[in-house]
Amino acid sequence: MPELPEVEVVRRGLDRWVTGRIIADVEVLHARAVRRHEGSLKDDLIGQQIACVSRRGKYLWMPLSGTGVALVAHLGMSGQLLMQPSSTPDETHLRARFTFTDRGPELRFVDQRTFGGLMVTPLVADGAGGQLPEIISHIARDPLDPAFDEEAFETRLHARDTEIKRALLDQSLVSGIGNIYADESLWRAGLHGRCRTGLLDGSRVQDLLSHVRAVMIEALAQGGTSFDSLYVNVNGESGYFDRSLDAYGQEGEPCSRCGTLIERERFMNRSSTFCPRCQLNS
DNA sequence: CATAGATCCTGTATGC
DNA sequence: TGCATACAGGATCTAT
Numbered sequence A: 001m002p003e004l005p006e007v008e009v010v011r012r013g014l015d016r017w018v019t020g021r022i023i024a025d026v027e028v029l030h031a032r033a034v035r036r037h038e039g040s041l042k043d044d045l046i047g048q049q050i051a052c053v054s055r056r057g058k059y060l061w062m063p064l065s066g067t068g069v070a071l072v073a074h075l076g077m078s079g080q081l082l083m084q085p086s087s088t089p090d091e092t093h094l095r096a097r098f099t100f101t102d103r104g105p106e107l108r109f110v111d112q113r114t115f116g117g118l119m120v121t122p123l124v125a126d127g128a129g130g131q132l133p134e135i136i137s138h139i140a141r142d143p144l145d146p147a148f149d150e151e152a153f154e155t156r157l158h159a160r161d162t163e164i165k166r167a168l169l170d171q172s173l174v175s176g177i178g179n180i181y182a183d184e185s186l187w188r189a190g191l192h193g194r195c196r197t198g199l200l201d202g203s204r205v206q207d208l209l210s211h212v213r214a215v216m217i218e219a220l221a222q223g224g225t226s227f228d229s230l231y232v233n234v235n236g237e238s239g240y241f242d243r244s245l246d247a248y249g250q251e252g253e254p255c256s257r258c259g260t261l262i263e264r265e266r267f268m269n270r271s272s273t274f275c276p277r278c279q280l281n282s
Numbered sequence B: 001c002a003t004a005g006a007t008c009c010t011g012t013a014t015g016c
Numbered sequence C: 001t002g003c004a005t006a007c008a009g010g011a012t013c014t015a016t
Helices: A004-018 A042-045 A150-159 A164-167 A181-190 A200-222
Strands: A023-028 A055-056 A059-063 A068-076 A081-082 A093-098 A107-109 A119-125 A131-133 A264-266 A270-274
Touching: A004 A055, A004 A059, A004 A107, A004 A200, A023 A042, A042 A119, A055 A081, A059 A131, A068 A081, A150 A200, A164 A181, A181 A200, A181 A270
Parallel strands: none
Antiparallel strands: A023 A093, A055 A059, A059 A068, A068 A119, A081 A107, A093 A107, A119 A131, A264 A270
């Protein structure tokens, strides 16, 4: 369940370890690891230099110097990008391996549930002087992006007739939010996820966005949220924001604000946890 | 067209 | 003990 804070932790680690390095070889060990990609990932990457590591929402990409294309990665639910010495034994769910001409640590894509994927895609203008991969141009900016347009978000939110949690999870409206940070932000804002978007005025939307940002910044400072060994940084280490959660995974525990027991319901084929007393439906 | 729901996947946990 | 079922959920596809 890597969401924005977890993906940003991975981005920072990757930026430090792979920027400037030249890819020597690529080994794809599972067909599902490469998505929406024409031709051979290997042919597109060998000999290319990684210019930097960028992120929008939950997507990572590495522009290849002087080519106008980028290696894009999405971790899905259980994807990991790990830096490992070549002497380290292959992980059980190793899906792809990238080695470099300097013979330093290799980059490994490990993914138990195979919801994640890699691809090479052209870069296009992002409308603000930067670039982003073509295949994710439908993904909205995330709330920590300085160019995130709060007014445009509010307008689009009001144009929707749906529940606020569904809107928060829609990456084309605002990116980077998944089930954990949706539940946490809604708890902090005192809003029930089933509240209709049309009932939220501008100040409620601003308040909700401020909680989204705050919870993500706090999580980032703690290395992200890890419930099991599936989310780790590039060095295989877990974050510890799970100790700070107020709603997600807290079913049956007293609400830390009012003491009412936290409840869980099914929503969009996943769980929503919320305080039935202090999270309002309007 | 817009929104709601189903689907993919596999390891772990729980129940009978 | 062992088998069956529930659960985790991001993105995309299909149905209404």
